[in-house]
Amino acid sequence: MHIVVCVKQVPNTTQVRIHPETNTLVRDGVESVMxxxxxxxxxxxxxxxxxxxGTKVTALTMGPAQAAAVLKxxxxxxxxxxxxxCDKAFAGSDTWATSYALSRAIGTLEPxxxxxxxxxxxxxxxxxxxxxxxxxxxxxxxxxxxxGIEIAGGQAVVQRAFEDGYERLExxxxxxxxxxxxxxxxxxxxxxxxxxAKKLEIAPVTAEQIGADPARIGLTASPTRVVKIFSPPPxxxxxxxxxxxxxxxxxxxxxxxxxxxxI
Amino acid sequence: MAELNYGLSExxxxxxGMVRExxxxxxxxVRAELDEEGRFPAEIxxxxxxxxxxxxxxPAEYGGTFEGDSLPNIIAVEELSRIxxxxxxxxxxxxxxxxxxxxxxxxxxxxxxxxxxxxxxKWAAYALTEPNAGSDAGSIRTTxxxxxxxxxxxxxKQWITNGGEADIYTVFxxxxxxxxxxxxxxxxxxxxxxxxxxxxxxxxxxxxASATRELIFEDCEVPAENLIGREGTxxxxxxxTFDVSRPGxxxxxxxxxxxxxxxxxxxxxxxxxxxxxxxANQGLSWMLADMATKVETARALTYAVVxxxxxxxxxxxxxxxxxxxxxxxxxxxxxxxxxxxFGGYGYMKEYPVEKMMxxxxxxxxxxxxxxxxxxxxxxxxxxxYAAAARK
Numbered sequence: 001m002h003i004v005v006c007v008k009q010v011p012n013t014t015q016v017r018i019h020p021e022t023n024t025l026v027r028d029g030v031e032s033v034m035x036x037x038x039x040x041x042x043x044x045x046x047x048x049x050x051x052x053x054g055t056k057v058t059a060l061t062m063g064p065a066q067a068a069a070v071l072k073x074x075x076x077x078x079x080x081x082x083x084x085x086c087d088k089a090f091a092g093s094d095t096w097a098t099s100y101a102l103s104r105a106i107g108t109l110e111p112x113x114x115x116x117x118x119x120x121x122x123x124x125x126x127x128x129x130x131x132x133x134x135x136x137x138x139x140x141x142x143x144x145x146x147x148g149i150e151i152a153g154g155q156a157v158v159q160r161a162f163e164d165g166y167e168r169l170e171x172x173x174x175x176x177x178x179x180x181x182x183x184x185x186x187x188x189x190x191x192x193x194x195x196x197a198k199k200l201e202i203a204p205v206t207a208e209q210i211g212a213d214p215a216r217i218g219l220t221a222s223p224t225r226v227v228k229i230f231s232p233p234p235x236x237x238x239x240x241x242x243x244x245x246x247x248x249x250x251x252x253x254x255x256x257x258x259x260x261x262x263i
Numbered sequence: 264m265a266e267l268n269y270g271l272s273e274x275x276x277x278x279x280g281m282v283r284e285x286x287x288x289x290x291x292x293v294r295a296e297l298d299e300e301g302r303f304p305a306e307i308x309x310x311x312x313x314x315x316x317x318x319x320x321x322p323a324e325y326g327g328t329f330e331g332d333s334l335p336n337i338i339a340v341e342e343l344s345r346i347x348x349x350x351x352x353x354x355x356x357x358x359x360x361x362x363x364x365x366x367x368x369x370x371x372x373x374x375x376x377x378x379x380x381x382x383x384x385k386w387a388a389y390a391l392t393e394p395n396a397g398s399d400a401g402s403i404r405t406t407x408x409x410x411x412x413x414x415x416x417x418x419x420k421q422w423i424t425n426g427g428e429a430d431i432y433t434v435f436x437x438x439x440x441x442x443x444x445x446x447x448x449x450x451x452x453x454x455x456x457x458x459x460x461x462x463x464x465x466x467x468x469x470x471x472a473s474a475t476r477e478l479i480f481e482d483c484e485v486p487a488e489n490l491i492g493r494e495g496t497x498x499x500x501x502x503x504t505f506d507v508s509r510p511g512x513x514x515x516x517x518x519x520x521x522x523x524x525x526x527x528x529x530x531x532x533x534x535x536x537x538x539x540x541x542x543a544n545q546g547l548s549w550m551l552a553d554m555a556t557k558v559e560t561a562r563a564l565t566y567a568v569v570x571x572x573x574x575x576x577x578x579x580x581x582x583x584x585x586x587x588x589x590x591x592x593x594x595x596x597x598x599x600x601x602x603x604x605f606g607g608y609g610y611m612k613e614y615p616v617e618k619m620m621x622x623x624x625x626x627x628x629x630x631x632x633x634x635x636x637x638x639x640x641x642x643x644x645x646x647x648y649a650a651a652a653r654k
Contacts, residue, residue, distance in 0.1 A: 188285055191315035191328060194277060 001055040001151070003045040004106055004113040006134065007038040007074060009067040010124045018231040034070045037119025039186035041179040044149060045117055046078045046187065052151065056080045058109060062090055062101055065204065072197035076189030083109070086204035089212075092219025095125075099133025101217050104210040106138060115156070116176040120145060128178065135176035143169055146177040267559060269566050271334060278335040282316065282342035286350075294347040297472035298618050301464075303428055304350045304472050311354060312383015320358045321365070325373055326381035333569050337514045341562075344518025345525070348622045349472030351518065355511050356424040356473075359630075360387025362504040363433040363449050367492040376431055376451060388429035390420040390478050391501055398635050400435075401444030401498060405480060407436035412487045414438075414450060416480040419462070424629075426476030427461040430454045434478070435501055438494045447497035451489040458483030469621035506580050507572060509587035509630055513565040516590035516626045520558045523594075523601035523619045527551060530614075531604055547604065554597045561590035581643035588636035591626035598623040 011030045019026050034042075042059065049055040059074035061067050062085035071082035085105050093101060106116060116138070118131030128144070135142030148159035151173070160167040161180055189197070207217055215221055239256065241249045257263045271279070289307060297304055311317055319336035321327025329336070336358065343351035361380050364372055379385040396403040405418025416436055423432075432452045439446030452459055462477025491500055528551055531542035541547050568582040598620040602609035609616045627633045 187310070188281070188288075188314060190313060191278070191281065193315075194281070 001048070001052055001115070002058065002109070002111050002113045003048060003055060003115045003117060004058045004060055004109060005038070005042045005045045005074070005079070005117045006102055006130070007042060007059050007061050007070050008035045008119075008122045008124075009033070009061065009063055009070045010035045010122055013123055018229070032066065032069060034073050035119050035122045035124075037121060037123070037179060037181060038070075039119070040181055040183045041117040041119050041177075042074055042077060042079065043184045043186040044146075044177075044179055045115070047184065048115075048149070048151065049078065058083065058113070060102065060105060061085065062093075062098060062105075068202045071202055072200060073189060075197040075200055076193035077187055078190070078193060082200075082202060084202050084204050085207075085210070087206040087208075089207040089214060089218050092222060093217055094222035094224045095127050095129040095133055096224070097217050097222045099130050100137055101207070101210070101212055102130065103134045103137030104212045105205065106134065108210050112174065114173045115151075116140065116174070118176070118178045120178050120180050131176060131178035138176070140174055140176045141171050142176040142178070143171060144178045145180055147180045147183040149177065267563065269334075269563075271338075272332055274328075274330075275332065275334045275338055278316070278319065279338045279342060281314065282339045283345075285311070285314070285316075286343050286346040290343065290346045290350050294350070294472070295612070295615070295618070297347070297349060299471075299612075301466065301471045303474045304353055305428065307350055308353060308386065309383065317354075317357060317383035318381025321361065321377050321381040325377035326379075327377070331573060333510075333573050334566065337510060337565065337569050340511050340514040341518035341521075344515040345522040347472065348515050348519050348626070349470040351515055352424060352470050352473045352625075353428075355508075355515065356389065357387045357429075358511065359389040359504065359508050360425065360429060360431060360433050362508060363389070363491050363500040364451065366503050366507075367449065367496060367500040368451075371488070372451060372491065380431065385430040386425055386428055387431045387433070388423055388425035389504070390423045390426075390432050390434045392420060392422050394419065394421050398632060400501060401447070403435055403437060403447065405434070405436040406440075407438050407448060407450060407485070409438070409487065410484075413484045414487060414490065416450065416452070416458070416483040416485055418480050420478040420480075422465060422475050423478050424473055424475055426474055426478055427464065428474045432478065433491065433500075434480075435497050436480075438497075442495060444498040445495050447501070448494045449491040449497035449500045450485050451491065452480075452483070452485050456483055456485065468624060469618070470625050502580075505630060506583045509583040509636075510565055510569050510572070512626060512630050513561065513568070513586040513590035516587075516594035516623070517558065517562045517565055519619055519623055519626070520554070520561060520590070520594040520597040523598045523616055523623075524551070524554050524558050526614075526616050526619075527554065527601040527604040530608075534606075541604075550600055550604065554600050557593040557597055561586070561593045565590055581640050584631070584636040584639040584643075587630065588633045588640070591623075592633060594623045594626050595620075 009032045012033045017026045045057045049057050057079045058081040059071050059079040060083045061070055065086055068084050071084055083105060085101060090101055121128035132142050143158045143160055145160050146158050147161050150157045154173050156171050156173055158169045158171060160169060241252050316339055318327030319339055320329050322329045340351050340355050343354055357380060364376055380387055391400055393403050407414040407416050434450045434452045435447055437446055438448040458481045460479045462479050465475040531547055532540050534541045565586045568586045571582060572579050601616040602620050605614055605616050608614050
């Protein structure tokens with residue numbers, strides 16, 4: 001079996017701040033880590049590898065050269081192969097263009113993957129669009145919010161969680177899943193894995209190498225634009241009236257609501 | 264934080280980072296629970312195995328990662344101990360059980376028993392102590408009688424760390440009663456061997472996560488090929504094992520003391536009385552200064568002993584005893600002082616320092632009480648100075 005796990009390098013959220021004037025992420029001095037949900041996707045792949053000997057796990061990412069660090073982390077934990085999509089032509093890709101690029105990259109992998117895994121969403125953009133997007137480009141069935149999987153006879157039984165219940169779905173392989181945090185506890189890298197990762201040299205793969213249509217990648221090909229990034233203003237405590245007659249306080253409330261054109 | 268330069272290898276530094284993160288994320292959240300319930304940290308050991316951390320003391324040809332530098336292993340023990348020595352003793356006891364095989368075992372024994380220990384697939388234990396043979400380890404009564412191509416073991420071992428949990432036991436038994444300590448032999452006994460069973464699990468003051476149990480041998484037949492070395496060499500393997508394992512106890516002590524110091528300083532900075540943090544009181548900050556100095560002295564001595572052993576010194580019993588004794592006395596003192604810094608809160612189970620104080624006590628007792636360590640040092644001094652006088 002061949003499992004591809006798409007991983008993304010994100011800023012460590014416990015350290016992220018937003019610049020008060022420019023409203024953009026302050027990335028200076030912020031450590032980059034593997035997107036936490038992608039860790040669960042990778043762990044799912046590694047557990048399947050333990051259950052099904054002979055399984056190959058490939059970690060794939062798209063990003064700047066330093067994104068190789070998440071691939072090394074993946075190797076440290078047990079991924080067999082990695083691919084780093086890194087090309088100026090990809091810069092500024094939105095979820096549509098990114099999904100296209102990743103699907104082209106997956107298309108070049110041998111053998112054809114049986115399973116393509118993603119984290120539920122990335123904690124920086126929070127769109128949750130790339131997993132289903134890639135599945136669509138590849139023409140694969142996609143199950144989102146997966147937290148469990150059993151594979152037997154070319155079929156997978158996937159457990160899927162919602163706020164109000166669970167589903168058990170049967171799906172033919174190949175398929176794509178986006179994985180929840182509840183799926184597992186991600187392992188830490190092993191000593192031998194870390195040593196192997198240190199020695200690993202990761203050659204960037206370009207848009208041309210994956211045969212990507214230049215009209216479908218990068219900022220200009222992206223149908224969406226980020227107009228503004230801002231942190232929501234902190235909640236003020238609201239206004240309180242107390243100590244007066246209830247009727248007087250009700251009058252104040254109505255006036256305030258009228259003032260704000262709520263009623 | 265400022266650090267002394269111990270010239271740690273890249274591997275040792277890597278291990279320190281890995282185990283520190285592991286101990287913080289995997290051990291710290293459960294240590295109080297393991298202590299309260301007296302639950303063996305099986306999951307934690309299994310995870311350490313998956314991370315290739317169970318074979319740091321085993322050479323590569325037997326599946327480990329040891330390449331002549333013992334500090335990675337010592338530092339792994341230290342970092343686990345910083346969070347919980349109930350866990351670290353369960354981890355380190357594997358090395359204690361394996362050491363007699365490493366030191367005195369045949370090539371066949373090493374090939375058979377070390378690789379599954381290095382991978383963490385199996386666990387080991389060291390079985391010397393008996394009800395009437397503690398410090399006087401030479402007076403053990405468990406017997407091994409040769410019968411054809413087997414030895415028949417009879418007797419009871421007491422307070423065996425990893426007892427019941429381990430798969431491979433190195434057991435010391437008398438093969439020639441007339442020869443005293445020179446009549447002791449060491450055997451590898453596998454769990455599941457008929458006639459080998461486990462007695463009661465002890466309820467302890469500290470290191471409650473570790474399993475401390477009786478081993479019972481009733482006409483237990485062990486293949487003769489499981490004898491380590493020759494008959495009568497057992498006591499030598501036992502003592503040589505302690506010479507290399509005592510720095511491991513010292514590492515536990517250094518880790519525990521560091522953990523207690525970390526807690527004490529952090530608390531002293533946030534606890535306010537009389538309108539200011541208690542660390543602003545000279546009496547208290549001097550206590551912390553003494554604690555910190557003891558921790559670093561213990562670490563420096565321990566690492567120096569380990570480097571001396573690694574460098575091939577033949578004469579290191581004295582130094583092994585020194586670091587075990589000094590570091591464990593320091594740990595007891597530092598943990599007790601940490602409770603004092605916390606005041607009433609320190610006495611409560613909601614805070615980690617009372618556990619550290621309970622745990623620390625064993626370090627002054629096991630693998631030779633600190634009185635025995637002083638005996639070893641005194642004996643060595645006597646011999647060394649006599650030799651010097653003859654020259």
